[in-house]
Amino acid sequence: MSGVLTIWKKEMRVYAVNPTAYAFLAVFMFLAGLFFYLGLTLTGEASMRVLASNLAIAELFVLPMLTMRHFAEERRQGTLEMLLTSPVSPMALVLGKWLASLTLCLLMFLGTLILPLILAYYGDPDWGVVFTTYLGLLGVAAAFCAAGLFSSSLVDDQLAAGLIGIVMLMPFWLVGRAEALVGDEWAAKIQAFGVLSHLESFNRGVIDSADVYYFLAFAGCFLFLTYRSLESRRWR
């Protein structure tokens, strides 16, 4: 598994010198600031509640763009051939890239820590809730980065990969509005697939194991699909 670390280091180095990564980082921070301001002025309470669910949606758009490069670009550059003929296993490759994008997400969250600090200056936020809120956002990041990697493994064109990723994730957001289409009984079942319903308890300061499993399973599924997709490309 030393291969995971090798890949992670390389990805971090590429992120560090890649302007697009900074651009999306900036977009994310801007959205965070905007949602924070709106949440604060609309509700008038010193909490991150509004911010958290909106940031999850921002992640839906930003993360596929952050991960779109990974396999699409490697394939276009011919470097995927080098990686797949090296002694590092495809699974280590997928995990290394996933962990690198998660690390970038952590840096992104770090940048938004200014927001709860502002809350603390004017009010008295519940730091436990702030912590679980970030934990929830990290869960979303883990799931969405895995999905973004999968879409990146499907096509050679980065931008197409990013857009496919967004479209693929869209239903997990939209099912939250299922009650508008079907009865309440069905809506609850369908909503269980949605991302936002699994963020609710995190945003209230509760770590529910069901929600943790949801995000882990979400990420695991897409990581496995990415791995299979890499393998299948070699068989075609």
Next chain:
Amino acid sequence: MISVVDLHKAWGPRAAVSGVSFEVRKGEVVGFLGPNGAGKTTTMRILTGFIPATSGEVKVAGFDVFDDPYAVRARVGYLPETPPLYPELTVGDYLLFCAELRGVERSRRASRTGEVMERVGLRGWEKRLLGSLSKGYRQRVGLAQAIVHDPPVLILDEPTSGLDPAQVVGIRDLIKELAGSHTVILSTHILSEVEAVCPRAVVINRGRLVAEGDIATIRGMARGGAYTYVEVQGIDGPRLGRLPGVALVEPVGQAGGWAAFRVRAPADPREMLADRAARGEFRIRALESRLPSLEEAFIDIVGREGLA
């Protein structure tokens, strides 16, 4: 070191490689020849384990490519057709990454990277971004990444494409240096390259093996094979053809009253021709046993197949 037995690869209904078998012994440099689209890259990708074969047995460094892919990968250095480079990394960072990827120990990575940069003529280029390199330098970096972990087997897909003549000579010298301690298989369609660095060659066309052996053997496979080149005076083509033992005479040209011919005969006709010239039947100033050039042989071998 490399053994390929009855290798087949089909992309759906289209066969890319059908029934290729050959062997490369330890320390040998073998040229892998064939026209574009003959299946060279496909075969090399199978050797490196990048794509699986449809059927057949491939062993590299004693390990089966299908059963033991990681053992094979650790022992192979591979330069694909286009050097696999990350434009945003520097030469030094990239080679360090490649060394780490191939499992070079941490303590040896820096020294190994320095060594290979020296070898391929990249000294002083560590800080350059790969994206800013010219084609020749990209190719050098590609070669450096293939040898950074000092693999016993090297698989090079057109290693000198895009290089200027001086660089070509440099890379060829490097490959010759690697021979002996490394087993090298290099694909190319530049025939002079094969003659310069490979004692032996494997020729494939349309996915089939059409010739294999040392360069002289392959040159002998041209239509008619070896011939005797003569420059004579006082005898013409038809009369030359009627001499005992001569099968065929092809005029090559004339200069200053001397006529040049290719004489083909089942047995070496040189003694007979020299004796007759000595007896004064005609005058002779050149008498030489020659092999067709590799180009002629290649075109004959591949052309014959192509028509079939």
